[in-house]
Amino acid sequence: MYKRRNRVVITGMGVLAPNGTGLEAFWQSILDGRSGIGPITLFDTTGYKSRIAGEVKGFNVLDYIPRSEKPRRLARNTQMAFAATRDALADAQLDLGAERDSPANPVPVVLGVGTSAMDILQVGFDSLRDHGPTSIKPFAVGACxxxxxxxxxxxxxxxxxRAFTLSSTCVGGLDAIATAATxxxxxxxxxxxxxxxxxxxxPLAIASFTTAGLSSIRNNDPARASRPFDRNRDSGVISEGAAVLVLENLDHAIARGAKPYLEMTGYGSQSDPDPDAPGGGLENTMSAALANADCLPADIDYICAYGPGHPIFDEIELSMIKRVFGKHAASVPISSIKGVTGNPLAAAGPMQLVSSALSLTHNLIPPTANCEDLDDGCDLDVVMAKSRRVKLNRILINVRGLGGGSCSLIVERLSR
Known part of the structure; x- marks a missing residue:
């Protein structure tokens, strides 16, 4: 996909997720298999078939953005994107003002979104219906x-x-990171x-996902509703959040004394070439990522799977792993973090990348929460009940999205 020139590393990470805000809380809940899924509190779910989701708890935008910026006019995803960015810069110990101030060489800001400003749109729809067109606020145009x-x-x-956006459903966040890396x-x-x-x-988004069969109806047991690869899964669980990372040229990071988490070495992104044979795009993106990283299937120590907990999507991903990894498929540990995070759409890939960075740091493969009884026909090494300590050097991350888009990223322990 690209010729290797500068080496790209990650030096800072920020995350706001249903299972925890901040790296420590996020990581510990993943290791513990402690779910962030619960009853929806952001709106009245009376009459809804699915009444559970992964909400970011205790988020107060004023903790991150001064009142003078009128942060409550911003969409919730914008608020969380900035909060995660601020935390990522602090984690990287990076003062952008001291690093880069030339208009001729601006800092890229590349973010992926899936549904964008659904909360602002919902307020607008309700206001238009109840109070007419003059009730719409002028800031709604920009916020949406x-x-x-x-x-x-x-x-x-x-x-x-230099700010720009990628919207490729759940793939968007990882596509954004790959674009920045390029x-x-x-x-x-x-x-x-x-x-x-x-x-x-x-209301509109959850109703839509539920009608499409993409939101679990396990309302009486929300913490165990998202069940990647489990025989008894009924669907994934929709969630919210943000994960933002600081990417740097390795030479630049070393020069300023930064401590990179990992190096990004291979990436592939593609839509399914044949709509009647779903998953072909993921097969090709894994192969492309391996080729770009100049490694073989046997070189991968762990697969951080997309694994949304959907009966069909989970099965497709596992079958594509078998195709690409062949005889090595059964020996590569696999897990999904969506049992605790739910599916935060375009934030999913970046959250998986944060989790993978921490896996490399601690040499730990997190468990697949709520996977208690592997699906029929699953003969791969799914890490289930508890984390597994393994020496990790290379991790493959997979993400898929509605419409057949897929992406795969390979990250490695940094070697000088």
Missing amino acids: APQAAASFVGKMLGVPT LIRTGESDIAIAGGADAPIT
């Missing part, structure tokens, strides 16, 4: 734009930025901010 999150983050960084690899930038943010827990 898919570009709003990236634009606001770029504005608040205090340095020249800008660094080709020498256009030394630093980039990238990730994903979505906040789809609104």
Whole structure:
């Protein structure tokens, strides 16, 4: 997909997820298999078939954005995108003002979104219905734009930025990170901010996902509703959140004394080539990522699977892993973090990347929460009840989305 030039590393991470805000809380809940799924509180779910989701708890936008910026006019996904960005920059110990201030060389801000400003749209629909067209607020136009999150983050960084958005459903966040990595690899930038943010827990969105069979109806047991690869799964669970990362040219990171989490070495992104044979795109993206990283299936120590807990999507992913990995498929540990995070759409891939970075740091493969009885025909090494300590050097991350889009990313322990 691209010729290797500059080496790209991750030096900072920020995450707001249903199972925890901040790296420590996020990681510990994943290791413990402690779910962030619960009853929906953001709106009245009376009459809804699915009444559960993964909400980010205790989020107060004023903890991150001053009142003078009128943060409550922003969509929830924009609020969380900036919060995650601020945490990522702090984690990277990066002062952008001291690093880059030339308008001719702006810092890329690349964010993926899936549903964008669903909360602002919902308020607008309700206001239009109840009070007529003059009730719509003038700020709604900008707040609803898919570009709003990236634009606001770029504005608040205090340095020249180049902000843009990718929307490729659940694939968008990882596509955004790969796009930012390409800008660094080709020498256009030394630093980039990238990730994903979505906040789809609104009446219209949840009703739509439920009607499409994409939201679990295990309402009486929400903590155990998201069950990747489990025989008794009924669907995934929709969630919200944001994960943003600081990417750097390795030489730049070393020069400023940063401590990278990992190196990004291979990526592939593709839609299914044949709609009647779903999963072909994922097969090709895994193969492309391996080729770009110049490694073989036997070199992968762990697969951080998309694994949304959907009866069909889980099965497709496992079958594509078998095709690509062949005789090595049964020996590669696999797990999904969606048993605790739910499916935060475009934030899913970035959250998996954060989890994988922490896996490399601690040499731990997290368990697949709520996977208690493997699905019929699953003969792969799914890590189930508890975390597994393994020496990790390379991890493959998979993400799929509605419409057949897929992406795969290979990350490695940094070797100088």
